[in-house]
Amino acid sequence: MDKIDFRNNEIGEITRLFLSNGFSLQKIKNFRKSFRTGNFTKIHEMKGVRGFDKISSLLPFMTLKIFDSIRDNEGNEKFIFLTHDDLKIESIFMPGKSGFSICISTQAGCRMNCRFCKTGISGLKRNLMACEILEQLRLIYLSRIHPNKIDCVTFMGMGEPFDNLENCRLAFEWINSEWGYQVSREKITFSTIVTNNFIQILNWKRLPNLAVSLHSSDEKRRTELIPSSLKDLKEIKALLTRYTEMTGKQLTVEYCMLKGINDTEKDANELAEYLKDLKCKVNLMNYNTINGLDFSPVSPIVLQEFREILKKQGIPVLIRKSLGTKINAGCGQLG
Numbered sequence: 001m002d003k004i005d006f007r008n009n010e011i012g013e014i015t016r017l018f019l020s021n022g023f024s025l026q027k028i029k030n031f032r033k034s035f036r037t038g039n040f041t042k043i044h045e046m047k048g049v050r051g052f053d054k055i056s057s058l059l060p061f062m063t064l065k066i067f068d069s070i071r072d073n074e075g076n077e078k079f080i081f082l083t084h085d086d087l088k089i090e091s092i093f094m095p096g097k098s099g100f101s102i103c104i105s106t107q108a109g110c111r112m113n114c115r116f117c118k119t120g121i122s123g124l125k126r127n128l129m130a131c132e133i134l135e136q137l138r139l140i141y142l143s144r145i146h147p148n149k150i151d152c153v154t155f156m157g158m159g160e161p162f163d164n165l166e167n168c169r170l171a172f173e174w175i176n177s178e179w180g181y182q183v184s185r186e187k188i189t190f191s192t193i194v195t196n197n198f199i200q201i202l203n204w205k206r207l208p209n210l211a212v213s214l215h216s217s218d219e220k221r222r223t224e225l226i227p228s229s230l231k232d233l234k235e236i237k238a239l240l241t242r243y244t245e246m247t248g249k250q251l252t253v254e255y256c257m258l259k260g261i262n263d264t265e266k267d268a269n270e271l272a273e274y275l276k277d278l279k280c281k282v283n284l285m286n287y288n289t290i291n292g293l294d295f296s297p298v299s300p301i302v303l304q305e306f307r308e309i310l311k312k313q314g315i316p317v318l319i320r321k322s323l324g325t326k327i328n329a330g331c332g333q334l335g
Protein backbone atom coordinates (compact mmCIF):
# COMPACT_ATOMS: atom_id res chain seq x y z
CA MET A 1 0.00 0.00 0.00
CA ASP A 2 1.13 3.57 -0.66
CA LYS A 3 2.89 5.18 2.33
CA ILE A 4 1.28 8.62 1.93
CA ASP A 5 -2.36 7.71 1.48
CA PHE A 6 -4.06 4.41 0.73
CA ARG A 7 -6.25 6.11 -1.89
CA ASN A 8 -3.27 6.39 -4.22
CA ASN A 9 -3.66 2.66 -4.88
CA GLU A 10 -5.92 0.72 -7.20
CA ILE A 11 -9.44 0.53 -5.82
CA GLY A 12 -9.31 -3.28 -5.44
CA GLU A 13 -6.34 -3.06 -3.02
CA ILE A 14 -8.34 -1.59 -0.17
CA THR A 15 -10.94 -4.36 -0.20
CA ARG A 16 -8.17 -6.97 -0.39
CA LEU A 17 -6.47 -5.40 2.66
CA PHE A 18 -9.66 -5.67 4.72
CA LEU A 19 -10.41 -9.21 3.61
CA SER A 20 -6.88 -10.36 4.38
CA ASN A 21 -7.25 -8.89 7.88
CA GLY A 22 -10.34 -10.96 8.58
CA PHE A 23 -13.08 -8.36 7.95
CA SER A 24 -16.42 -9.67 6.74
CA LEU A 25 -18.11 -8.15 3.71
CA GLN A 26 -20.71 -6.55 6.02
CA LYS A 27 -17.98 -4.87 8.08
CA ILE A 28 -16.29 -3.64 4.91
CA LYS A 29 -19.63 -2.14 3.89
CA ASN A 30 -19.92 -0.35 7.26
CA PHE A 31 -16.41 0.96 6.91
CA ARG A 32 -17.11 2.29 3.43
CA LYS A 33 -20.15 4.19 4.65
CA SER A 34 -18.31 5.72 7.62
CA PHE A 35 -15.43 6.59 5.33
CA ARG A 36 -17.68 8.42 2.87
CA THR A 37 -19.77 10.25 5.43
CA GLY A 38 -17.47 10.69 8.45
CA ASN A 39 -16.10 14.11 9.26
CA PHE A 40 -12.58 13.18 10.30
CA THR A 41 -9.17 14.57 9.42
CA LYS A 42 -7.12 11.52 10.34
CA ILE A 43 -8.17 8.01 9.47
CA HIS A 44 -7.83 6.76 13.07
CA GLU A 45 -10.44 9.36 14.14
CA MET A 46 -13.01 7.42 12.16
CA LYS A 47 -15.70 6.23 14.56
CA GLY A 48 -18.24 3.48 14.70
CA VAL A 49 -16.52 0.66 12.83
CA ARG A 50 -15.90 -2.26 15.15
CA GLY A 51 -12.45 -3.80 14.90
CA PHE A 52 -11.18 -0.92 12.79
CA ASP A 53 -8.46 0.05 15.31
CA LYS A 54 -6.34 -2.95 14.46
CA ILE A 55 -6.13 -1.98 10.79
CA SER A 56 -6.06 1.83 10.90
CA SER A 57 -2.25 1.98 11.10
CA LEU A 58 -2.14 0.23 7.70
CA LEU A 59 -4.19 3.04 6.16
CA PRO A 60 -2.17 6.23 5.94
CA PHE A 61 -4.46 9.11 5.11
CA MET A 62 -3.76 12.67 4.08
CA THR A 63 -6.26 15.46 3.99
CA LEU A 64 -6.30 19.01 2.61
CA LYS A 65 -7.02 22.12 4.64
CA ILE A 66 -9.87 24.39 3.62
CA PHE A 67 -7.99 27.67 3.33
CA ASP A 68 -10.96 29.77 2.24
CA SER A 69 -14.33 29.54 0.53
CA ILE A 70 -16.44 32.15 -1.24
CA ARG A 71 -20.11 31.70 -2.07
CA ASP A 72 -22.19 33.70 -4.58
CA ASN A 73 -25.90 34.39 -4.21
CA GLU A 74 -26.81 31.50 -6.52
CA GLY A 75 -25.19 29.05 -4.09
CA ASN A 76 -22.08 28.34 -6.17
CA GLU A 77 -19.06 28.13 -3.92
CA LYS A 78 -15.38 28.27 -4.68
CA PHE A 79 -13.19 26.32 -2.23
CA ILE A 80 -9.51 27.09 -1.91
CA PHE A 81 -7.60 24.16 -0.42
CA LEU A 82 -4.10 24.06 0.95
CA THR A 83 -1.99 20.97 0.29
CA HIS A 84 0.55 19.54 2.79
CA ASP A 85 3.28 21.52 1.00
CA ASP A 86 1.32 24.79 1.10
CA LEU A 87 0.09 24.89 -2.49
CA LYS A 88 -3.32 26.37 -3.15
CA ILE A 89 -5.77 24.50 -5.35
CA GLU A 90 -9.34 25.43 -6.17
CA SER A 91 -12.59 23.52 -6.63
CA ILE A 92 -16.13 24.65 -7.32
CA PHE A 93 -19.39 23.40 -5.89
CA MET A 94 -22.45 24.09 -8.06
CA PRO A 95 -26.00 23.28 -7.00
CA GLY A 96 -28.20 22.96 -10.06
CA LYS A 97 -31.65 21.84 -11.19
CA SER A 98 -30.27 18.42 -12.08
CA GLY A 99 -28.32 17.94 -8.82
CA PHE A 100 -25.04 18.73 -7.14
CA SER A 101 -21.94 19.18 -9.30
CA ILE A 102 -18.35 19.53 -8.26
CA CYS A 103 -15.52 20.71 -10.47
CA ILE A 104 -12.14 19.55 -9.16
CA SER A 105 -8.50 20.36 -9.86
CA THR A 106 -6.03 17.76 -11.07
CA GLN A 107 -2.82 19.79 -10.82
CA ALA A 108 -1.52 22.69 -8.75
CA GLY A 109 -1.23 25.15 -11.65
CA CYS A 110 -0.91 24.00 -15.24
CA ARG A 111 1.85 23.99 -17.82
CA MET A 112 -0.34 23.94 -20.91
CA ASN A 113 -0.14 27.69 -21.27
CA CYS A 114 -3.48 28.27 -22.97
CA ARG A 115 -3.41 31.96 -23.77
CA PHE A 116 -6.86 32.84 -22.38
CA CYS A 117 -6.59 31.00 -19.06
CA LYS A 118 -5.51 32.36 -15.71
CA THR A 119 -4.32 28.98 -14.40
CA GLY A 120 -2.00 28.69 -17.38
CA ILE A 121 -0.24 31.97 -16.54
CA SER A 122 1.15 30.75 -13.22
CA GLY A 123 2.66 27.56 -14.66
CA LEU A 124 2.70 24.11 -13.08
CA LYS A 125 3.71 23.62 -9.44
CA ARG A 126 3.10 19.88 -9.39
CA ASN A 127 0.68 17.09 -10.18
CA LEU A 128 -1.90 16.26 -7.55
CA MET A 129 -1.93 12.75 -6.15
CA ALA A 130 -5.11 10.70 -6.55
CA CYS A 131 -5.83 11.20 -2.82
CA GLU A 132 -5.64 14.98 -3.21
CA ILE A 133 -8.04 14.89 -6.15
CA LEU A 134 -10.43 12.78 -4.07
CA GLU A 135 -10.03 14.85 -0.94
CA GLN A 136 -11.46 17.92 -2.69
CA LEU A 137 -14.60 15.91 -3.30
CA ARG A 138 -14.78 14.48 0.22
CA LEU A 139 -14.41 17.84 1.92
CA ILE A 140 -16.98 19.55 -0.32
CA TYR A 141 -19.36 16.64 0.19
CA LEU A 142 -19.07 17.02 3.98
CA SER A 143 -19.39 20.77 3.82
CA ARG A 144 -22.21 21.26 1.30
CA ILE A 145 -23.84 18.06 0.07
CA HIS A 146 -24.03 15.66 2.99
CA PRO A 147 -26.31 13.64 3.36
CA ASN A 148 -27.35 13.84 -0.31
CA LYS A 149 -25.46 12.40 -3.22
CA ILE A 150 -22.99 13.95 -5.60
CA ASP A 151 -24.52 13.92 -9.07
CA CYS A 152 -21.77 15.14 -11.39
CA VAL A 153 -18.01 15.48 -11.17
CA THR A 154 -15.89 17.31 -13.71
CA PHE A 155 -12.10 17.17 -13.84
CA MET A 156 -12.12 20.70 -15.16
CA GLY A 157 -10.59 22.89 -12.44
CA MET A 158 -6.91 23.76 -12.38
CA GLY A 159 -4.76 21.52 -14.59
CA GLU A 160 -4.96 19.27 -17.62
CA PRO A 161 -6.08 15.74 -16.61
CA PHE A 162 -4.09 14.14 -19.44
CA ASP A 163 -0.93 15.71 -18.02
CA ASN A 164 -1.56 13.73 -14.79
CA LEU A 165 -3.35 10.81 -16.30
CA GLU A 166 -2.53 7.95 -13.94
CA ASN A 167 -3.62 9.85 -10.83
CA CYS A 168 -6.78 10.97 -12.62
CA ARG A 169 -7.54 7.37 -13.60
CA LEU A 170 -7.18 6.23 -9.97
CA ALA A 171 -9.35 9.10 -8.73
CA PHE A 172 -11.96 8.35 -11.43
CA GLU A 173 -12.20 4.71 -10.28
CA TRP A 174 -12.52 5.73 -6.61
CA ILE A 175 -15.20 8.34 -7.29
CA ASN A 176 -17.23 5.82 -9.24
CA SER A 177 -16.83 3.02 -6.69
CA GLU A 178 -18.67 2.20 -3.47
CA TRP A 179 -15.59 3.37 -1.58
CA GLY A 180 -16.01 6.78 -3.16
CA TYR A 181 -19.30 8.42 -3.96
CA GLN A 182 -20.83 5.98 -6.45
CA VAL A 183 -21.03 8.73 -9.03
CA SER A 184 -22.07 7.13 -12.31
CA ARG A 185 -19.35 6.96 -14.96
CA GLU A 186 -21.83 8.71 -17.23
CA LYS A 187 -21.64 11.70 -14.89
CA ILE A 188 -17.87 11.98 -14.60
CA THR A 189 -16.16 14.14 -17.21
CA PHE A 190 -12.54 14.87 -18.01
CA SER A 191 -11.92 18.16 -19.75
CA THR A 192 -8.96 18.13 -22.10
CA ILE A 193 -7.21 20.18 -24.73
CA VAL A 194 -6.16 16.81 -26.35
CA THR A 195 -2.50 16.24 -25.60
CA ASN A 196 -0.19 13.81 -27.37
CA ASN A 197 -0.85 11.01 -24.85
CA PHE A 198 -4.60 11.06 -25.60
CA ILE A 199 -4.39 7.59 -27.12
CA GLN A 200 -3.59 6.06 -23.71
CA ILE A 201 -7.14 6.56 -22.47
CA LEU A 202 -8.41 4.27 -25.21
CA ASN A 203 -6.75 1.35 -23.36
CA TRP A 204 -8.67 1.93 -20.14
CA LYS A 205 -11.27 -0.63 -19.05
CA ARG A 206 -13.77 2.10 -18.18
CA LEU A 207 -13.79 5.55 -19.65
CA PRO A 208 -15.13 8.88 -18.41
CA ASN A 209 -17.01 11.37 -20.57
CA LEU A 210 -14.83 13.84 -22.38
CA ALA A 211 -15.18 17.57 -22.89
CA VAL A 212 -12.72 18.68 -25.54
CA SER A 213 -11.51 22.28 -25.74
CA LEU A 214 -11.58 23.14 -29.41
CA HIS A 215 -12.06 26.92 -29.54
CA SER A 216 -11.15 27.12 -33.24
CA SER A 217 -11.25 24.79 -36.22
CA ASP A 218 -8.48 26.78 -37.87
CA GLU A 219 -5.29 24.89 -37.09
CA LYS A 220 -2.99 27.90 -37.00
CA ARG A 221 -5.29 29.96 -34.79
CA ARG A 222 -6.00 27.05 -32.48
CA THR A 223 -2.28 26.42 -32.02
CA GLU A 224 -1.79 30.06 -31.09
CA LEU A 225 -4.55 29.80 -28.48
CA ILE A 226 -3.70 26.32 -27.15
CA PRO A 227 -0.01 25.78 -27.90
CA SER A 228 0.36 22.50 -25.97
CA SER A 229 -2.42 20.61 -27.69
CA LEU A 230 -1.92 18.14 -30.51
CA LYS A 231 -1.77 20.42 -33.51
CA ASP A 232 -3.08 18.34 -36.37
CA LEU A 233 -6.86 18.74 -36.39
CA LYS A 234 -7.29 15.70 -38.64
CA GLU A 235 -5.41 13.57 -36.12
CA ILE A 236 -7.52 14.99 -33.28
CA LYS A 237 -10.70 14.15 -35.14
CA ALA A 238 -9.51 10.60 -35.82
CA LEU A 239 -8.76 10.09 -32.10
CA LEU A 240 -12.08 11.55 -31.02
CA THR A 241 -13.93 9.40 -33.52
CA ARG A 242 -12.21 6.30 -32.12
CA TYR A 243 -13.25 7.34 -28.62
CA THR A 244 -16.91 7.78 -29.61
CA GLU A 245 -16.95 4.50 -31.56
CA MET A 246 -15.40 2.57 -28.67
CA THR A 247 -17.62 4.03 -25.97
CA GLY A 248 -20.80 5.01 -27.78
CA LYS A 249 -20.56 8.26 -25.81
CA GLN A 250 -21.31 11.68 -27.15
CA LEU A 251 -18.41 14.11 -26.84
CA THR A 252 -18.80 17.62 -25.56
CA VAL A 253 -16.93 20.18 -27.63
CA GLU A 254 -16.10 23.32 -25.69
CA TYR A 255 -15.96 26.48 -27.76
CA CYS A 256 -15.14 29.72 -25.95
CA MET A 257 -16.14 32.81 -27.91
CA LEU A 258 -13.32 35.36 -28.10
CA LYS A 259 -14.14 38.70 -29.69
CA GLY A 260 -12.32 39.27 -32.98
CA ILE A 261 -10.59 35.88 -32.82
CA ASN A 262 -12.98 32.98 -33.40
CA ASP A 263 -16.41 34.62 -33.64
CA THR A 264 -17.23 35.18 -37.34
CA GLU A 265 -19.78 33.51 -39.62
CA LYS A 266 -16.86 31.87 -41.42
CA ASP A 267 -15.57 30.46 -38.11
CA ALA A 268 -19.02 29.01 -37.35
CA ASN A 269 -19.32 27.43 -40.82
CA GLU A 270 -15.85 25.93 -40.60
CA LEU A 271 -16.60 24.57 -37.14
CA ALA A 272 -19.82 22.96 -38.38
CA GLU A 273 -17.93 21.40 -41.29
CA TYR A 274 -15.23 20.03 -38.95
CA LEU A 275 -17.77 18.52 -36.54
CA LYS A 276 -20.39 17.32 -39.00
CA ASP A 277 -19.76 13.55 -38.70
CA LEU A 278 -18.53 13.49 -35.12
CA LYS A 279 -20.87 12.28 -32.35
CA CYS A 280 -20.79 15.46 -30.30
CA LYS A 281 -22.61 18.43 -28.91
CA VAL A 282 -21.14 21.92 -28.70
CA ASN A 283 -21.05 23.96 -25.51
CA LEU A 284 -20.77 27.54 -26.60
CA MET A 285 -19.42 29.79 -23.84
CA ASN A 286 -18.68 33.44 -23.76
CA TYR A 287 -15.24 34.43 -22.55
CA ASN A 288 -14.89 35.24 -18.83
CA THR A 289 -12.80 38.38 -18.56
CA ILE A 290 -9.48 37.95 -16.76
CA ASN A 291 -7.44 40.94 -15.62
CA GLY A 292 -4.18 41.28 -17.51
CA LEU A 293 -5.26 39.16 -20.48
CA ASP A 294 -5.97 40.80 -23.78
CA PHE A 295 -9.19 38.96 -24.69
CA SER A 296 -12.81 40.11 -24.64
CA PRO A 297 -16.18 38.39 -24.72
CA VAL A 298 -18.51 38.72 -27.70
CA SER A 299 -21.91 40.43 -27.59
CA PRO A 300 -25.01 38.31 -26.83
CA ILE A 301 -26.15 38.85 -30.46
CA VAL A 302 -22.93 37.42 -31.89
CA LEU A 303 -23.23 34.46 -29.54
CA GLN A 304 -26.80 33.76 -30.70
CA GLU A 305 -25.91 34.13 -34.38
CA PHE A 306 -23.00 31.73 -34.01
CA ARG A 307 -25.30 29.21 -32.37
CA GLU A 308 -27.90 29.56 -35.12
CA ILE A 309 -25.34 28.76 -37.83
CA LEU A 310 -24.29 25.57 -36.02
CA LYS A 311 -27.91 24.61 -35.39
CA LYS A 312 -28.92 25.11 -39.01
CA GLN A 313 -26.18 22.72 -40.03
CA GLY A 314 -27.43 20.03 -37.69
CA ILE A 315 -24.85 20.42 -34.92
CA PRO A 316 -26.38 20.04 -31.43
CA VAL A 317 -25.41 23.20 -29.60
CA LEU A 318 -26.10 24.85 -26.25
CA ILE A 319 -25.10 28.24 -24.98
CA ARG A 320 -23.58 27.43 -21.61
CA LYS A 321 -23.79 30.02 -18.92
CA SER A 322 -20.53 30.06 -17.03
CA LEU A 323 -21.34 29.63 -13.35
CA GLY A 324 -19.49 31.32 -10.52
CA THR A 325 -17.99 34.20 -12.50
CA LYS A 326 -18.79 36.64 -9.68
CA ILE A 327 -16.51 34.69 -7.37
CA ASN A 328 -13.83 34.19 -10.05
CA ALA A 329 -14.80 30.56 -10.34
CA GLY A 330 -15.80 30.54 -14.01
CA CYS A 331 -13.97 28.61 -16.72
CA GLY A 332 -10.40 29.87 -17.10
CA GLN A 333 -10.61 32.05 -13.96
CA LEU A 334 -9.04 29.70 -11.42
CA GLY A 335 -5.62 30.27 -9.96
Ligand code: SF4
Residues within 6 Å of the ligand: 110, 111, 112, 113, 114, 117, 118, 119, 120, 121, 157, 158, 159, 160, 193, 332
Ligand atom coordinates in the same frame (compact mmCIF):
# COMPACT_ATOMS: atom_id res chain seq x y z
S1 SF4 B 1 -7.39 25.89 -20.07
FE1 SF4 B 1 -6.98 24.03 -18.89
S2 SF4 B 1 -5.24 23.10 -19.96
FE2 SF4 B 1 -5.31 25.24 -20.63
S3 SF4 B 1 -3.92 26.33 -19.22
FE3 SF4 B 1 -6.00 26.46 -18.37
S4 SF4 B 1 -6.13 24.76 -16.93
FE4 SF4 B 1 -4.39 24.35 -18.30
